[in-house]
Structure formats: C-alpha cells, structure tokens
Amino acid sequence: MSEFDARLSTALYHIAILGTVAYFVAVYVFGFRKEKLEAFICYLLSGWVHRKFFHREKAILFQQMQDIKQKSKTELAILEIGVGSGMNFRFYPEGTRVTCLDPNPHHEAYLRKNLQKCDKNVKVVGFIQSFAENISAVESDTFDAVVCTLTLCTVRDPAKVLSEVRRVLKPGGTFFFLEHVAAQKGSFIRRVQNILQYMWPHLASGCNINRETWSFLDQSEFSQVQYRHYSANTWLFFYLRPSMYGTAVK
Numbered sequence: 001m002s003e004f005d006a007r008l009s010t011a012l013y014h015i016a017i018l019g020t021v022a023y024f025v026a027v028y029v030f031g032f033r034k035e036k037l038e039a040f041i042c043y044l045l046s047g048w049v050h051r052k053f054f055h056r057e058k059a060i061l062f063q064q065m066q067d068i069k070q071k072s073k074t075e076l077a078i079l080e081i082g083v084g085s086g087m088n089f090r091f092y093p094e095g096t097r098v099t100c101l102d103p104n105p106h107h108e109a110y111l112r113k114n115l116q117k118c119d120k121n122v123k124v125v126g127f128i129q130s131f132a133e134n135i136s137a138v139e140s141d142t143f144d145a146v147v148c149t150l151t152l153c154t155v156r157d158p159a160k161v162l163s164e165v166r167r168v169l170k171p172g173g174t175f176f177f178l179e180h181v182a183a184q185k186g187s188f189i190r191r192v193q194n195i196l197q198y199m200w201p202h203l204a205s206g207c208n209i210n211r212e213t214w215s216f217l218d219q220s221e222f223s224q225v226q227y228r229h230y231s232a233n234t235w236l237f238f239y240l241r242p243s244m245y246g247t248a249v250k
Ligand SMILES: C[S@@+](CC[C@H](N)C(=O)[O-])C[C@H]1O[C@@H](n2cnc3c(N)ncnc32)[C@H](O)[C@@H]1O
Pocket: 046, 081, 082, 083, 084, 085, 086, 087, 088, 101, 102, 103, 104, 107, 130, 131, 132, 133, 148, 149, 150, 151, 154, 155, 156
C-alpha cells in the first residue's frame, strides 16, 4: 500500500469511528428513535442520491420492465422488497400495482409522498412490514416481477432472500436488482472496503460494504441470471463505486 493509500484509509477509518459515535449518541443518549430516524434520513437524502448516482443505471434496468409490460395484457403485479422511500416508482410502467415490503414501517408515509410526486399511474396496493428472508405473508407464484435495489447489501441472509423472491414470482416472472458490491479482491478499493466494514454496518443500517452479491445470484435456482458490473459515478464515496444490476428469471 502506498503512503497516500495508507493515509486515506486511516482518514476514512477515523471518519467512520466519529460517525458511529455521533449516531450512537443521537440514538441512545438523545433518544432519537432509530427506525424513524433512518426512514427520515432515507427520505431526505434519497432523491439527491438517486439523481446523482443511480438514475442512469436504474433507467436502463427498468426499461426491460417496460418491455415486459408491453407484452402483458394485464396490469403488472410487482413486489418491491426493501422499498425504502419508494425511489423506484418513477421507473415503473403505467398501470402497475406495487406491493411494498420493508421491515421499517416508518417508510410507508414517505413512500406515499414520493408516489404522489412521481405523477404516474402506479398504485401501491399494500405495505408488508417484514424482512425479505421470510415473506410468508405472500403466497407462492404471485408476482410478475420482484424488485430489490440497494438492499441485498443489508439483508442478513441473501441466499434465503433470493429463494423467497423466486418462490413468490410467477413461473417466468423476473427479478430486477441493482446493488453496490465488493470491489475486486486485492484492489485498493477492496482493501478500503474491508477496513470500513468494521464500522459501516453500524453507520449505515446494517449495510455490508464488501458483499460479493453476485455469488449468491450465481448459486441461486433462477433459470436465467444476467448482470452487469459497473462503476458508479462518485468520487467522494469511491468505496461504493463497484456496483451491479441485472435480472433473473424464475
Ligand atoms: C438503502 S435502502 C434502499 C431503499 C430503496 N430500495 C432504494 O433503492 O432507494 C435499504 C432498505 O432495505 C430495508 N431492509 C433492511 N433489511 C431488510 C431485510 N432483511 N429485508 C427487506 N428489507 C430490508 C431497509 O429498511 C431500507 O428501507
């Protein structure tokens, strides 16, 4: 590691420690409710974050959903897991019915606000408060599409989530995903990710910064899995650059 790399890693490590301390003081000393705070921060920041870092790739990914909608004669039934404040609604085809799933119930009010802003004929037909590792509230073979963006990094058991996603999809249904992922092993970014990983999950609601999400998809039972690795357009959060998006068919 060069001197510059070492200094940068140390600086990031200190920032991570300070951030963690600030978070714990806010939640445990000043009594901010953790889930409420997370939902509020997500709502506050997600518009800017998406415009800046994810809009282009999400537009490409969800274009495929438009194609599926054109072939289908009925409304598309979508389950979105880890829906957060509903930043994907704007990409959905007209006339889709979305069931939202998130363990944090405080997102619901915010996603309904974003739904009004997106000015499209997209209906939210339900909000399931649950972890995606167990979607027992939903029968098998129910949805035309399942969507999961920036969430497989956070779930506790990605393999279980993928198996639940596959179960609730109709035969031939499509899983759409977009995630930030681990950098290549041995690279500078991966070394920074490995250091930050000690702190990052505490700072970012359980997010794992160095998860090799593609390996869970490769090992899943989907019939076709297609994905593309890309580098997100961020200089400041360079350790979040390695990303992927794609689809998997049941
Ligand atoms: C970074 S946010 C992403 C929100 C949204 N998908 C987007 O692209 O803006 C991660 C979301 O995953 C949710 N989440 C965390 N653990 C989860 C789990 N095990 N199952 C489903 N959702 C989970 C969080 O509550 C949060 O809303």
